[in-house]
Amino acid sequence: MDLHFGDSKPTDEERAAVDALLGPPESSWEGADRTDADLRWARGGRAARDRRDLLLPGLHAVNDRIGWISEGALDYLCRRLTVPPAEAYGVATFYAMFSVRPRPATVLHVCTDLACTAAGAGDLCAGIEARLGPGSGVSVERSPCLGLCERAPAALAIRAGDPVRTAVSAPAAVEAAVLAASAPDAAPEEPPAVAAVPQAGDPSLLLRRVGVVDASSLDDYRAHGGYTALRRAFELGPAGVIREVTDSGLVGRGGAAFPTGRKWQATASQPDHPHYLVCNADESEPGTFKDRVLMEGDPYALVEAITIASYAISAHRAFVYIRGEYPRAVHRLQYAIDQARARGLLGDDILGQGYRLDIEIRRGAGAYICGEETALFNSIEGYRGEPRSKPPFPVEKGLFGKPTVENNVETLVNVLPILTMGAPAYAAIGTGRSTGPKLFCVSGSVERPGVYELPFGATLGELLELAGVREGLRAVLLGGAAGGFVRPDELGVPLTFEGTREAGTTLGSGVVMAFDDTVPLPRLLLRIAEFFRDESCGQCVPCRVGTVRQEEALRRIVERTGAGAADDIALLREVGRAMRDASICGLGQTAWNAVESAIDRLGAYE
Amino acid sequence: MTVTPLGIPRRLLEFTIDGEPARVPEGSTVLDACRAAGKDIPTLCEGDTLRPKNACRVCVVEVEGSRTLVPACSRRAEPGMEVRTDTERARHSRKIVLELLASSVDLSTTPKVAEWIKEYEAKPDRFGPGAARLHEEPKVDNELYVRDYDKCILCYKCVDACGDQWQNTFAISVAGRGFDARIAVEHEAPLTDSACVYCGNCIEVCPTGALSFRSEFDMRAAGTWDESRQSETTTVCAYCGVGCNLTLHVQDNEIVKVTSPHDNPVTHGNLCIKGRFGYQHVQNRG
Numbered sequence: 001m002d003l004h005f006g007d008s009k010p011t012d013e014e015r016a017a018v019d020a021l022l023g024p025p026e027s028s029w030e031g032a033d034r035t036d037a038d039l040r041w042a043r044g045g046r047a048a049r050d051r052r053d054l055l056l057p058g059l060h061a062v063n064d065r066i067g068w069i070s071e072g073a074l075d076y077l078c079r080r081l082t083v084p085p086a087e088a089y090g091v092a093t094f095y096a097m098f099s100v101r102p103r104p105a106t107v108l109h110v111c112t113d114l115a116c117t118a119a120g121a122g123d124l125c126a127g128i129e130a131r132l133g134p135g136s137g138v139s140v141e142r143s144p145c146l147g148l149c150e151r152a153p154a155a156l157a158i159r160a161g162d163p164v165r166t167a168v169s170a171p172a173a174v175e176a177a178v179l180a181a182s183a184p185d186a187a188p189e190e191p192p193a194v195a196a197v198p199q200a201g202d203p204s205l206l207l208r209r210v211g212v213v214d215a216s217s218l219d220d221y222r223a224h225g226g227y228t229a230l231r232r233a234f235e236l237g238p239a240g241v242i243r244e245v246t247d248s249g250l251v252g253r254g255g256a257a258f259p260t261g262r263k264w265q266a267t268a269s270q271p272d273h274p275h276y277l278v279c280n281a282d283e284s285e286p287g288t289f290k291d292r293v294l295m296e297g298d299p300y301a302l303v304e305a306i307t308i309a310s311y312a313i314s315a316h317r318a319f320v321y322i323r324g325e326y327p328r329a330v331h332r333l334q335y336a337i338d339q340a341r342a343r344g345l346l347g348d349d350i351l352g353q354g355y356r357l358d359i360e361i362r363r364g365a366g367a368y369i370c371g372e373e374t375a376l377f378n379s380i381e382g383y384r385g386e387p388r389s390k391p392p393f394p395v396e397k398g399l400f401g402k403p404t405v406e407n408n409v410e411t412l413v414n415v416l417p418i419l420t421m422g423a424p425a426y427a428a429i430g431t432g433r434s435t436g437p438k439l440f441c442v443s444g445s446v447e448r449p450g451v452y453e454l455p456f457g458a459t460l461g462e463l464l465e466l467a468g469v470r471e472g473l474r475a476v477l478l479g480g481a482a483g484g485f486v487r488p489d490e491l492g493v494p495l496t497f498e499g500t501r502e503a504g505t506t507l508g509s510g511v512v513m514a515f516d517d518t519v520p521l522p523r524l525l526l527r528i529a530e531f532f533r534d535e536s537c538g539q540c541v542p543c544r545v546g547t548v549r550q551e552e553a554l555r556r557i558v559e560r561t562g563a564g565a566a567d568d569i570a571l572l573r574e575v576g577r578a579m580r581d582a583s584i585c586g587l588g589q590t591a592w593n594a595v596e597s598a599i600d601r602l603g604a605y606e
Numbered sequence: 607m608t609v610t611p612l613g614i615p616r617r618l619l620e621f622t623i624d625g626e627p628a629r630v631p632e633g634s635t636v637l638d639a640c641r642a643a644g645k646d647i648p649t650l651c652e653g654d655t656l657r658p659k660n661a662c663r664v665c666v667v668e669v670e671g672s673r674t675l676v677p678a679c680s681r682r683a684e685p686g687m688e689v690r691t692d693t694e695r696a697r698h699s700r701k702i703v704l705e706l707l708a709s710s711v712d713l714s715t716t717p718k719v720a721e722w723i724k725e726y727e728a729k730p731d732r733f734g735p736g737a738a739r740l741h742e743e744p745k746v747d748n749e750l751y752v753r754d755y756d757k758c759i760l761c762y763k764c765v766d767a768c769g770d771q772w773q774n775t776f777a778i779s780v781a782g783r784g785f786d787a788r789i790a791v792e793h794e795a796p797l798t799d800s801a802c803v804y805c806g807n808c809i810e811v812c813p814t815g816a817l818s819f820r821s822e823f824d825m826r827a828a829g830t831w832d833e834s835r836q837s838e839t840t841t842v843c844a845y846c847g848v849g850c851n852l853t854l855h856v857q858d859n860e861i862v863k864v865t866s867p868h869d870n871p872v873t874h875g876n877l878c879i880k881g882r883f884g885y886q887h888v889q890n891r892g
Contacts (some may be wrong), residue, residue: 003801004777004800004801006795006799032719060724071792071793074792074793084769084776084777084779085792085801086777086778086779086791086792086800086801087779088789088792089779089790089792089793090779092780093779093781093783094782096783112832129799244706244764259609281618315870367783384779384780389660391678391681534782534784535783535784536784536786537784537787538780538783538786538787539661539760540660540661540663541661541662541703542705542706544700544760545706545707545709545710545785547784547785549706549709549733552737570730574698574702575680575702575706577699578703581666581695581698581699582663582674582675582702583663583665589674603811
C-alpha cells in the first residue's frame with residue numbers, strides 16, 4: 001500500500017503509548033527512523049495490512065495516555081499498522097470517547113440519559129459545569145447512559161496518563177463528582193457489584209455467585225461450581241453441546257430473541273474456517289446494566305461460558321467487545337482471562353482435552369451502534385462501526401469475513417445452567433416459548449433499583465412490586481430507548497418475548513424503567529430523540545436525517561398539546577414509518593418506537 | 607478485433623416482480639431485474655462501476671416475507687421471490703427519503719431528482735424553516751476540482767472509488783458520525799496536503815455534483831454553464847500507451863469537463879490526472 005503521510009511527528013509520549021501496545025517498530029516501513037538497510041527492502045502487502053484490527057486498541061492507547069489523538073500520534077499509528085490516515089481519522093472521529101482536538105487530560109462524563117435525568121442529572125450537570133469551567137483542567141461532557149442506572153445520577157471520570165485512571169461517582173452529587181474528576185485516585189471505592197442485586201442471597205441461576213464469590217479468585221469460582229459446565233461440555237462433545245442448547249429453548253437475550261442453538265449449529269456447520277466467537281458486551285441500551293453486573297460480579301462464569309460456546313462451534317479465537325464506559329468490567333474480566341490462561345483453562349490444551357482457545361477483550365469507545373452485531377465486527381476490524389447489510393448473515397460471513405457466532409453476555413452465561421442441570425430441567429423454567437431465567441434491569445421510580453432474576457412469565461407488576469415501585473407511577477419503559485412505554489394499568493403484561501409482543505410492546509434487553517408523574521413526558525421523549533440523533537452512525541438517509549427531523553419535531557412540541565401538536569405528530573408518524581421500514585439496521589428501525597408508544601399508549605401531548 | 611467477455615454461463619432463476627414473472631441470471635440484483643423488466647426505480651448511491659452501498663435507501667422495494675423494505679440495488683434475486691416495486695409502503699419510504707435529503711442537502715445539480723420529487727409528491731419544505739441543513743461552504747483549494755459538500759448526500763461512492771474498489775489511494779473517508787458525518791481527508795486538511803492524486807475518479811462517480819471540475823464550478827458561478835450548448839466527443843487519451851477513452855465535454859469550442867465511458871472493459875470510467883485534467887494544451891491558441 002502506497003500511503004501518504006503528513007509532516008507531523010508524534011511526541012515521545014505518544015510514541016511510547018503506541019509502542020507499549022505494538023512493540024517497538026522494526027524498520028522505517030513501520031515508523032522507525034530510516035536506516036540505509038531500509039532502502040534495500042520493502043515491507044508491505046497483506047502481512048503489513050493484516051493488523052488493522054489493532055487500530056482501535058491503538059487509538060485507545062493514545063487517548064488513554066494523552067487524553068486526545070493528535071495528528072502526529074495518528075500518523076505514527078497509521079505507519080505502524082499500514083492504515084491510510086484518512087481512514088484512521090474517519091475511525092477516530094466515529095467514537096464519542098475520542099477527541100482529535102486538544103482537551104484537558106481529565107474528562108468527566110456526566111450521564112444525562114433517562115434514569116439519570118429523572119434523578120436530577122440536569123441540576124447535577126449545571127452544578128458541575130459551574131465548578132469545572134474552562135481552566136479547571138477537566139472537560140465536562142454530557143453523556144448517554146453510562147449503565148449505572150441503579151445508582152442514578154451517575155458520572156464517570158477518566159484521567160489520561162500512564163496508567164489511565166478512572167473513578168465513578170454514583171449516585172453523584174456535585175461535590176463528589178468534582179472530587180472524582182479532580183482526584184480520581186482519592187475518590188471513594190465504587191460499591192461492589194452485588195450492591196446492584198437486591199435479591200442477593202435468594203436462590204438464582206445466573207446471579208447466584210455475585211457477591212458470594214471473590215470475583216478475582218478462580219479457586220473460589222471453582223469451589224462454587226465453576227467449570228463443572230465445561231467438563232460436562234467436553235463429555236458431550238461439540239454436537240452434544242449444541243443439541244443441549246437447542247433443546248433448552250435458549251434464545252438471545254440481547255433483544256432479538258434468536259434461537260441460540262440454531263445460530264451455533266448454522267456456524268458450526270460452515271465449511272469455511274476459522275470460526276469466531278464474539279461476545280457482545282457493548283451494553284449501551286439506555287437503562288441496561290445487567291451485563292456489567294455479571295462481568296464485575298462473576299467474571300469467570302463468562303470466561304467459562306465463552307469457552308463452551310467456542311468449543312461447540314470449533315472456534316479457537318474469541319473476542320469480548322466491552323463498551324468503553326465499563327472500566328471495572330474490563331479490568332475484572334481481563335484479570336479472569338489471565339488467571340484462566342495461567343491455570344490451563346484457556347490456551348493450547350484446555351483441561352487436557354486438546355482443545356485450544358484464547359479470548360481477547362476489545363474496548364468500545366462510545367458508540368451505541370457498535371452493539372449492532374455487524375457494526376461490532378467492523379469496529380473490531382478497525383473500521384468505522386457502521387452496520388453491514390444482511391444477507392450475508394454473520395453465521396456465514398461475520399468477523400473478518402468468517403463464520404461467526406455473536407452472543408450477548410447474558411445469553412452466554414445461561415449456557416452454564418443448561419449444561420449443569422440439563423436441557424429438560426432448564427426448559428421447564430419459564431414459559432413454553434420463553435424458557436429459563438431472565439435478568440431485568442429495574443431503575444427509575446422504585447425503592448430498590450437493580451438487576452432482578454425472574455423466570456420468564458412473571459408479570460411486570462410482580463417485578464415492580466419486588467423492586468418497590470413508588471407512588472404516582474405514570475409510565476414504564478420496557479426495552480430501553482429502542483423499546484416502548486406501557487401504562488400503569490398494564491402491569492399484568494407477562495414478561496416473556498411472546499407476551500410483550502402480544503401486548504404490542506417489547507422486552508428488548510430487559511430494561512424496566514419506571515417514571516412517576518413528576519417527570520415531564522415530553523422531555524423524556526426529547527431525550528430519547530436526542531439519543532438516537534447522536535448515536536446514528538450516519539450511513540443511511542432514513543436514520544441519519546430522520547432522527548434529526550424527529551428530534552426537531554419533538555423539540556417544537558415539548559410544551560404543546562392537542563391541536564397544537566397534531567401537525568408535528570402526523571409528521572413524526574410519517575418519518576417514523578419510513579425509518580422503521582427503510583433503515584439499514586435496528587437502530588433506525590426502532591428509533592421511533594418509544595415515541596410512538598408514548599403517543600399512542602400514554603396519550604402524551606393530549 | 608473487439609473481444610467481448612461472456613463469462614461463465616449462469617443459471618437463470620425465476621421470481622415475480624409486481625406479479626409478472628421475471629427471469630434473470632443467477633447473481634443479478636433485484637434492481638437489475640427491475641430494470642430489465644422496464645421498471646423505473648429511483649437510485650442515488652447505486653453506481654454502475656461500484657459495489658452497492660445501499661446507503662440512500664431510495665430504491666427500496668417490498669419483498670414478500672421480509673419485515674422491512676429491501677434495497678433493490680444490493681439484494682440479490684432469489685428463486686421464488688415476490689417483489690413489489692410500487693406499493694404504497696415502498697412509495698412512502700421513497701417519498702420520505704427524498705424529503706429528508708432535499709430538506710438537508712442542496713440537490714440543485716442532482717440529475718433526475720426534481721422529477722422524482724414531483725412523481726412522489728415529496729414536500730421537502732414541510733419540516734419548517736428551522737430544519738437542520740448541512741451548511742457547508744464549497745472547498746476550493748486546488749486548481750482542478752471543487753468539493754461542495756453542501757451538495758453531498760453521503761453516498762460513499764467517492765470513498766469507494768478512491769479506496770480499494772478502484773484507485774487504492776485512500777485519500778478520503780467519512781469522518782464524524784450521524785448528521786455531522788462528512789467526507790474528509792485526515793484532519794480536514796486541504797486536498798493539497800492529502801494523499802489525493804487528482805485522478806478525478808471521485809468526480810466521475812459523484813451523483814449530485816458535489817464534486818465538480820473547477821471549470822464547471824466557475825462557469826456555474828458565472829452563470830455560463832449550459833449543457834444544452836455542450837457536445838460530447840469520445841476519443842483516446844494521447845498521453846500513454848494504455849489508450850483510455852476520454853469523453854470531452856465542449857462548450858463554445860472549449861473543453862469544460864472530461865469524463866470516461868463506464869462501459870469501457872479496461873478502465874470502467876477511471877482515468878489518471880493526465881487524462882482527466884491535462885487537456886489545456888489542446889486549446890492553447892497562443
